[in-house]
Amino acid sequence: MSLLPRPLLLAACLGLFALTACSTAPKHRLMGNPENPYPLETPPKVGEIVHLATGVKVSAEEMLDIAGDSRVVYVGETHDNPASHRLELLALKGMERRHPGQTALGMEMFTRSQQPILDRWVAGELDEKSFVKTSKWYDNWRMDFDYYRDLLLFCRDQHIPVVGLNADKSLVQAVRSKPLAELTPEEKAQLPEFDMNDPYQRGMTESMFQGHTHGKMAVEAFLRAQTLWDETMAESAVRFLKSPAGKGRHLVVIAGGNHINYGFGIPRRVFRRLPTSYTLIGGSEISISEGKVPEYMDVTIPDFPMRPYDFLAFISYEQLQKQILLGVAYEPEPNGKGLKVQTVVPDSNASRADIKASDILTAMDGEPLTDGYDLSFGIKKKNPGDHGTIELLRDGKPMKVDVEYRGAGGAPATGAAPAAGAPPAASETHPKEKP
Secondary structure, eight states: OOSSOHHHHHHHHHHHHHHHHHSOOOOOOOOSOTTSSSOOSSOOOTTOEEETTTTEEEOHHHHHHHHTTSSEEEEEEOTTOHHHHHHHHHHHHHHHHHSTTOEEEEEEEEEGGGHHHHHHHHTTOSOHHHHHHHTTHHHHTOSOTHHHHHHHHHHHHHTOOEEEEEOOHHHHHHHHHSOGGGSOHHHHHHOOOOOOOOHHHHHHHHHHTTTOOOHHHHHHHHHHHHHHHHHHHHHHHHHHHHSTTTTTOEEEEEEEHHHHGGGTTHHHHHHHHSOOOEEEEEEEEEEEOTTOOOOOOOOOOOOOSSOSOSEEEEEEEOOOOOOOOOOEEEEEOGGGOOEEEEEEOTTSHHHHTTOOTTOEEEEETTEEOOSHHHHHHHHHTOOTTOEEEEEEEETTEEEEEEEEOOTTOSOOOOOOOOOTTSOSSSSSSOOOOOO
């Protein structure tokens, strides 16, 4: 009960209202960093994981227990870092343990049109070599398959559905090259629900073009493409989760970090279509392994008013295990008749086996060499000290040579044209690319 008589109480309240209305609104001071509200007190170490909302370090098991409660777990990757892909596999295995037989993997690396091939892979109808060639992996993604090999083998062995999330290249090219209003009716029919008005995605896109001379048209073109990727992947994920095949399943989505971090790429667009629980997991590369050459974009990313991930794992920026190389550059012969050697690296495995320029390599260990991936696949199975046979034509005459595989076999030569379905450069290594 008030100690003032009612009339005096009313007068006091009105006086306080008048004083408040006439006063200047107090200034708000931002405390801390919204992206990292509880900074670590000591420098992080490789292998540590922090829950960004609280600044508390957690074990991998604790992270997976929490993430396992979510319907969707997003893992943002660095495409050319093996440690990043181990984090993805860790998340997928954790989800499968938590929900046996009720897990699926959504991948940026595959398009919707590749779904029948993915289904055949999971069903065990394709071996690794056939899968890579049938899916045209190196035409569509152009990253070394070895980065994703363990993840895809786990899905096949455990019969975990793999969902192709991305848009086909032809549609991406159309959206990049002209405004949406100028697309053909057939192209417009392929578009997902399209929201170009996210301010954070625009800020990210414009930052990527800072210091470049592409101009406003190029920024808008890239923003359209980025939005198409994110909207298509979100739509594909939701289609699966709402389908009979996805009913009751928990989905792990892997994509480049810029499609996932801060949540305004794929995650927000999935939630718009299907409000459901989700967790964001990412990696922060705090060390660089010996021999790894990092690629940096000369851009300044805006400070966003949200955390980039729920859980941040501190990892090393690594390179793939060094591969044995034959030591040649080549061009494919017409009609899959073999690989014509353009150059041979001095002191390489090829030169020690007396393989010469202009030789046509026709078979390796009894397996025909119809394109570049046949050679690459065969070489990848070799260990130092192994021997093998290569069949070739020299001046039209068939020959067999014995090859002893030592170390890396010398740096691959360059300059040859790529073969269909082969690595982008027709040598035995796959170039690094960070889409």
